[in-house]
Amino acid sequence: MTEPRWLSAQERECWLALMAVSMQLPSLLDSELHRQARITLFDYHVLAMLSETEDHLLPMSELAGRTNASLSRLSHVVKKLEGRGWVERSQSPVDARVTVAHLCDAGMEMLAGLAPEHVNSVRELIFDGLTDDDVEDLARIGRKLVSRLDPEHWIFR
Template sequence: MQTRWLNDDEQQTWRAYLWTTRLLDDALDRQLQRDTGVPYTYYMILATLSEAPGRRMTMTDLAALVYSSLSRLSHAVARLEERGWVRRSPHPDNRRITVAELTDDGVAVLEAAAPAHVEEVRKRLFDPLSDEQVAQLREILRALWGRLDPAPGRPGPYPDIFGPEA
């Protein structure tokens, strides 16, 4: 099998994508840490739980939605539990399954963090783009998502992350 090397345009696009996504993630994490002391990973866990029915979700489903291994998620949720933002309990129908639940204190932390976080997302991602470019970016991401998502139709609050088909 012969390697299909990237041509110059593809190489430039790949590097631009790679560094832009790293810089964006880093900027969002810095803002959350600076303003709230909440790492970006923890914010995503809190936000995902906040959108789940009853603010509760199995750890397995939560791990799938935040793209984390179960062991890494368990470690993060343990830290969130220590802060009183999340609680874990056995599933009422199957005690072998653990359910994570966002507490009222966790909701308060999320509500305090969200406005500045959304402003940072706007500033870093949407403000530099025209409406047309935002639509193009969404379509590009939809095409990539369709090839990358290991579990299409996953349960939880994001049945179609991109909204209705255009």
């Protein structure tokens, strides 16, 4: 058995900071979105990914990729969003074997109302504490990390 490659002091500090951000940030954003609209950050992310597409429509499998979710988790959330009248599922007009999710007008309206405060929270929690160089570095590092975790990730297409 080979000896593990232990983290250096700087790597450990970086790892612990990354873990703290990855654990605390979703919780803080979840709290704000729940207070405003009784939705989770994941719910918001699903709606946002649909809002950014032409016709506000995506195949469920592609939406799962864009939200980093299993189809099972996504299906559960989309069902909840359907119940609120924000999303609807149907067969793809191109391939009847494919189920698509569509952001309804009510969902787009709700999202448009939430977006300014959500973006403000993201700005306050992350970007206001960084320089332009920090943001550039973080984007570069984020792309590197995502490409190692998922080389086929949708952001690289």
